[in-house]
Amino acid sequence: MKKVLVITYYWPPAGGPGVQRWLKFVKYLRDFNVEPIVYIPKNPNYPLVDESFLKDIPEGITIYSHEILEPYRWAKLFSRKKTKRISAGIINTKDQSFIEKILLWVRGNLFVPDARKFWVGPSVKFLRNIIDKEQISSIITTGPPHSVHLIGLRLKQIMPINWIADFRDPWTTIGYHKKLKLSSFAAQKHKRLESKVLNSADKIIVTSATTKKEFTTLTEQPITVITNGFDRGVGQKKILDVKFTISHIGSMLSGRNPTNLWKVLSELLNQDKAFKKALHLRFIGVVSDxxxxxxxxxxxxxxxxxxxxxxxxEALAFQDKSQILLLAEIDSFETQGIIPGKLFEYMAAKRPILAIGPKGWEVGAIINETNAGCIFEYTDEIELKNVLLSWFEQYKKGELTISSSGIETYSRRELTRKLSELI
Incomplete structure (x- = not known):
């Protein structure tokens, strides 16, 4: 069985979508004759914690850890709430306080590529011995935080190893990158580090075709798309909400504010008393002011x-009983290649997906390919209203269902099969 070292910042009990990708890969790699060894920080500062992920860690898996210096702990002395939001990549651009502006400037210009940069040096020193001890020939780094890739870069420079760099999100084109108040020096340093990683890794994994297209202009190294996925039964029979529930799971931030949907729903409320009585909007997660x-x-x-x-x-339970599942993404060119991990769990729930996002959003191709719902842009209103009316009529008859197909290819186990072939 081949050994592979997975270097990741996010690991249970971390919560949120960032932890799930490599937790699930590690869960299934043994099925494909690959023995994963995991390296994580010993004392991380996770913005979200979810103890339920601990049960997915495979029994007997080897996990190494090393202490990390976390500047976000110091920043909490100024503002705990703002520091937690910045740590999670949630950046408010309106009515920023003086403290918030300072924190952003420090984050963007003193911590390049990110605040976990202080983990790089100690990790390289620690892992040199682990790689020799475990006789590891392949390593995988996953970011963000992209400083994790710098661990792979340095190890590649001093040891004869095969290095795979996994990008869960883009680096310099991610939406919040422009909000970090970067100096020209810091912006160029990001570009240089990104180029070094992309051109030094033996193989690169991305989560969307859009990111692959972007990276092919920066490197000639082989790039493979392996999306996120779901790890649960598909379309399990559940008792649905009595109300006409439209649920959104995850952060509904200011940039993801589908006002065209709110406008259409308002019109339907005023036009139809039955619709007004039945409609129930449910938000699981943070909702911006x-x-x-x-x-x-x-x-x-x-x-x-x-x-x-x-x-x-609990989030999965809310998905299963909802009449409709809402998916929204920021309306910008930079987010066309962002495929939220919850899309695939929505698909597994077998409830109609109502997606609203930018023109050319890659999510649209997946939804259309699997017939998992409908997708709209932020300017759409008439067709959006027609679809909601159609779904409401089906709901009243107890017939609101979705006939999706081909979603099994997005199961975590099948995606791990694809990863094992790459390793």
Whole structure:
């Protein structure tokens, strides 16, 4: 059985989508004759914690860890809430306080590529001995944080190893990169580091075809697309909500504010008393003040339920019983290649997906290919209204279902099969 060292910052009990990708790969790699060995920080500062992920760690797996210096711990002395949001990549661009501006400038210009850069040097020194001890010939780094890739870069420079760099998100073209108040020096340093990683890794993995297209202009190294996926039964029979529930799972931030949807729902409320009585908007996770203001502006506050952050297990239960699952992405060119991990779990829930995002959003191709729902741009209103009316009529008859197909290729186990072939 071939050994591979997986170097990752996010690992249980970390919560959120970042931890799931490599937790699930590690869970299934043994099925394909690959023995994963995992390296993680000993004392990380995770913005979200979800103990339920601990049960997915394979029994007997070898896990090494080393201490990490976390500047975000110091930043909490100034503002715990703002530091937590910046750590999670949530950056408010409106009405920033003086402290928030300072924190962003420091994050963007003193911590390149990110605040976990201090883990690189100690990790390289520590892992040299581990690689020799375990007789490891292949390593995998996954980012963000992209400083993890610098561990792979340095190890590649001093040892004869095969290095695979996995990009869960792009580096310099990610949406929040422009908000970091970068100096020209810091911006160029990001570019240089990105180029070094892309041209030094033996193989590169990305989560979308858009990112692959972008990276092919920066490197000639082989690039493989392996999306995120789901790890659960498909379309399990569940008791659905009595109400006409439209649920959104995850952070509904200011940039993901589909005002065209709120407007259409408001019109339907005013036109149809039955629709007004049945509609139930449910948000599981963080909802920005701007989104809440928009919902109030369109008179939807009485149809609203704010659940807050829940465990992954609880989130799946909410998905299964919802009538419709809402997926929204920021309306910008930079987000065309962002494929949220929850898309695939939505697909596994076998409930109609209502997706609203930028023109050319890669999610649209997946939804259309699998017939898992409908996708709209932020300017669409008439067709959006027609689809909602159609779904509402089906709901009233107890016939609101989805006839999706081909989603099994997005199961975590099948995706791990593809990864094992690459290793």
């Amino acid at each position: 701007e989104v809440l203001s928009s919902l109030s502006h369109y008179g939807l506050q009485d149809n609203l339920e704010l659940v807050g952050y829940v465990s992954h297990h």
